[in-house]
Amino acid sequence: MNELSEERFRSLTRLFYFDRDPESIKNDYGKALLIGSSSSYPLSILIASLLAEKTGAGYIALSSPSSVSKVIQNRMPLTEIYVPMEGEGDDFSSLGLAEKVSPFSSVLFGNGVKESGNNKLFLEQLLKTAKGTLVLDAGALAILSSSPEILKERNPSLSVVLTPHLGEAKKLLKSGVSSRNGEDYLEEALSFAETYGVDVLLKSSKSYLVAKDGSTYAGDSIPTPSLAKAGSGDGLAGYLVGLLAYGRKEASLEEIILYADSMIHKAARAAENELGPWPCLDPIRSSVSSICCSAGKETFLRKENYPTEACRCFFR
Numbered sequence: 001m002n003e004l005s006e007e008r009f010r011s012l013t014r015l016f017y018f019d020r021d022p023e024s025i026k027n028d029y030g031k032a033l034l035i036g037s038s039s040s041y042p043l044s045i046l047i048a049s050l051l052a053e054k055t056g057a058g059y060i061a062l063s064s065p066s067s068v069s070k071v072i073q074n075r076m077p078l079t080e081i082y083v084p085m086e087g088e089g090d091d092f093s094s095l096g097l098a099e100k101v102s103p104f105s106s107v108l109f110g111n112g113v114k115e116s117g118n119n120k121l122f123l124e125q126l127l128k129t130a131k132g133t134l135v136l137d138a139g140a141l142a143i144l145s146s147s148p149e150i151l152k153e154r155n156p157s158l159s160v161v162l163t164p165h166l167g168e169a170k171k172l173l174k175s176g177v178s179s180r181n182g183e184d185y186l187e188e189a190l191s192f193a194e195t196y197g198v199d200v201l202l203k204s205s206k207s208y209l210v211a212k213d214g215s216t217y218a219g220d221s222i223p224t225p226s227l228a229k230a231g232s233g234d235g236l237a238g239y240l241v242g243l244l245a246y247g248r249k250e251a252s253l254e255e256i257i258l259y260a261d262s263m264i265h266k267a268a269r270a271a272e273n274e275l276g277p278w279p280c281l282d283p284i285r286s287s288v289s290s291i292c293c294s295a296g297k298e299t300f301l302r303k304e305n306y307p308t309e310a311c312r313c314f315f316r
Contacts, residue, residue, distance in 0.1 A: 044112025
């Protein structure tokens with residue numbers, strides 16, 4: 001089974017964060033759109049956006065249903081923009097969707113999203129109109145569990161990544177397995193990935209990735225209880241979609257997925273070592289910064305005129 005080596009992890013960190021053209025502009029680092037939340041889970045998409053901000057993506061936008069749109073707009077980071085897609089209540093509207101998603105190279109949908117007929121229709125249209133890479137998590141996976149066939153009606157150039165935890169995987173794959181070991185779901189995930197042409201990240205204390213070509217990968221191997229907390233999956237999804245906004249210029253889709261999963265696990269372990277096994281999201285976010293700075297130290301030393309003060313500001 002394939003893995004992401006520590007050497008490649010550090011190499012990708014330097015590529016994503018440090019080897020940047022001094023004359024580059026924000027559009028060089030992609031645009032990510034995060035769509036989610038509901039009245040039951042009002043802040044899910046905000047949690048995702050806080051980790052997306054740590055990826056160095058050039059441009060991040062949020063969208064939420066009307067039931068929580070004012071909450072989201074009042075609490076979203078100052079550097080992000082809001083894209084209106086509100087339907088009624090907890091539903092999204094696909095009116096003008098093609099035009100709204102066209103600027104974005106990566107899109108996330110599902111965190112905190114209510115399972116409903118209107119949101120299924122929205123997902124169908126999103127699959128047909130999104131470009132680049134679409135990450136589907138949480139509520140989107142619940143919709144797919146009853147209607148996986150809509151994955152076959154998507155834009156043929158669109159890459160789709162599903163990020164279920166093992167409870168969601170059991171439902172999505174219609175599995176008879178009940179296990180906390182992601183490896184036990186690999187056979188069924190392989191069949192699903194090949195049938196629908198998607199990549200599936202089985203999130204757990206040790207994650208596994210199944211690619212649409214049938215390749216399998218083992219994720220970060222050292223578990224931590226720090227990720228046994230509501231919101232950690234939202235954070236991973238946000239971090240992944242931020243990297244995917246621009247990272248595919250530097251690495252394969254599977255490498256980016258494994259890198260994101262590994263980074264969140266490493267950050268959670270670092271937070272556990274500092275604070276114990278129960279840290280909240282902020283220490284994990286800070287640990288992402290520390291890991292990046294450690295991996296980029298060689299780059300700082302190699303580039304005499306690198307704007308280190310600007311980087312300290314970015315990684316605060």
